[in-house]
Amino acid sequence: MLVKSQCFGNRVTGLYVGENNVSRYFPRKVEAINLQLDHLVIQCRLAPRFWDDEPEIHDPRLCLWLESKQSRDSNCRWSMPLYMIPEGEASFVLGFSEPHAHVHGRGIDIELPDAEFDLEFELANLETGAAA
Numbered sequence: 191m192l193v194k195s196q197c198f199g200n201r202v203t204g205l206y207v208g209e210n211n212v213s214r215y216f217p218r219k220v221e222a223i224n225l226q227l228d229h230l231v232i233q234c235r236l237a238p239r240f241w242d243d244e245p246e247i248h249d250p251r252l253c254l255w256l257e258s259k260q261s262r263d264s265n266c267r268w269s270m271p272l273y274m275i276p277e278g279e280a281s282f283v284l285g286f287s288e289p290h291a292h293v294h295g296r297g298i299d300i301e302l303p304d305a306e307f308d309l310e311f312e313l314a315n316l317e318t319g320a321a322a
Contacts, residue, residue: 193274
């Protein structure tokens with residue numbers, strides 16, 4: 191699934207998953223997920239509003255990892271597109287879709303060679319609720 195980082199000013203504040211991805215990949219019984227970030231695995235709690243109107247993951251370790259990967263010249267002016275690949279029950283691998291791709295407001299500039307997912311469908315998922 192395609193997701194994106196959330197920024198406020200020059201800080202990463204979380205990970206926007208999107209309402210369609212939440213309903214498709216996250217059962218309500220799941221209180222936390224495991225995210226593999228490079229060689230590190232962290233457990234992130236999901237807020238109760240995650241399934242309702244805030245399809246975002248907020249975790250300080252995740253934010254620090256995302257900031258460390260943020261391009262120095264962009265200073266978090268744009269959200270970064272990322273992918274989350276399911277790896278078992280409540281576990282995902284998080285990675286970058288393309289080093290030079292950026293999400294600009296509601297649009298996205300992205301080049302993915304040999305994408306293994308339906309990019310058009312995933313982009314539509316990002317558009318859903320993006321104004322929130």
